[in-house]
Amino acid sequence: MAATYKDAGVDLDVYAESMSRLPRLMHRTFSPRVIPSDGGFAGLFQLDFAGKLFSRNYQEPVLISGTDGVGTKLKIAQLTGRHETVGIDLVGMCVNDLLCTGGEPLFFLDYVAMGKDDPARLEKIVQGISDGCVAGDMALLGGETAIMPDMYGKDDYDLAGFAVGVVEKRKLIDGKMIGQGDVVLGLASNGLHSNGFSLVRKIIDDAGLTWDATPEPFGGRTLADVCLEPTRIYTKVIRGVQNHYRVKQVLHGIAHITGGGVQENLDRILPKNVDALIEPDSWQLPDIFQWLQKTGDVQTSEMRRVFNMGLGLAIVVSDFYAASVKDQIQELGVDCFPIGKIVAGEGKVRFA
Secondary structure (H helix, E strand, O other), rough: OOOOOOOOOOHHHHHHHHHHHHHHHHHHHOOOOOOOOOOOOOOOOOOOOOOOOOOOOOOOEEEEEEEEEOOHHHHHHHHHHOOHHHHHHHHHHHHHHHOOOEEEEEEEEEEEEOOOHHHHHHHHHHHHHHHHHHOOOOOEEEEEEEEEEOEEEOOEEEEEEEEEEEEEEOOOOOOOOOOOOOOOEEOOOOOOOOOOHHHHHHHHHHHOOOOOOOOOOOOOOOOHHHHHOOOOOOHHHHHHHHHHHHOOOOOOEEEEEEHHHHHHHHHHOOOOOOOEOOOOOOOOHHHHHHHHHHHHOOOHHHHHHHHOOEEEEEEEEOHHHHHHHHHHHHOOOOOOOEEEEEEEEOEEEEEE
């Protein structure tokens, strides 16, 4: 009997069904700056647009880009059959990086690799990506779905994303404006976001717990509920502050707090003549971090190096504007804390 692609593990009819479910999830993210190209080989996006709402009138536009994945948080989604939110994580990890430049997010591309095609599961994954793009104010312009039997188990999949944005050159945020006396503000995370999950899973496994366990600190929520809480996307708050101060550059630096924690990520934007002196007791450590540290007997230094510890972004602002910026961010729905000061130093983060 002649061999077929289906015999090898790839059913093209199922693949066609999967693809038919995705255009609506893309179209809901489109603005008039997207040039329709359904069926084309690439997505099309206008950098500027004549309409008043979308006109930017860039003078020296600089394109910015970033790529990332979700990591082993995907194992929890796969073990629990909960695939609706990991796409938000995928977008969040990319778009929050773009925001650190002060840029405007434009569009997003995704890559989904699976061991076996499953139209319903793929639709849930891409629904999350679409939701993340709406929250990040980005168009989901296209993507790729690869079915690779033998590379992945039949219930396994991996995600990668790629985001593009733009910033006016004179408004680029690169940390060079950071100076002594500036204030460091911490923007609250939704929890773990998408870093440190190899350690999270080890702690839970070593404790002999399952994902439907409900430890006392979480008020009846399961470990799966708490650990799959999606990455917070900060487009609304950062763009809100920028739109409030259209002339003055009050944001001197922005750091996305991911793997490496506050120390390693804030280090990346500090000039070599200053340090960031962080007060570790200036914000409330969320329950999930306290529980993980106690359950796994993890050293504080290790916790700070692996996890965001309740902060998704750290922004550096001039002392004069710090209180106003904090209030604006809180009005936009994100808790914000003064967590430290910029002092003379050597370009390092120090905990008081």
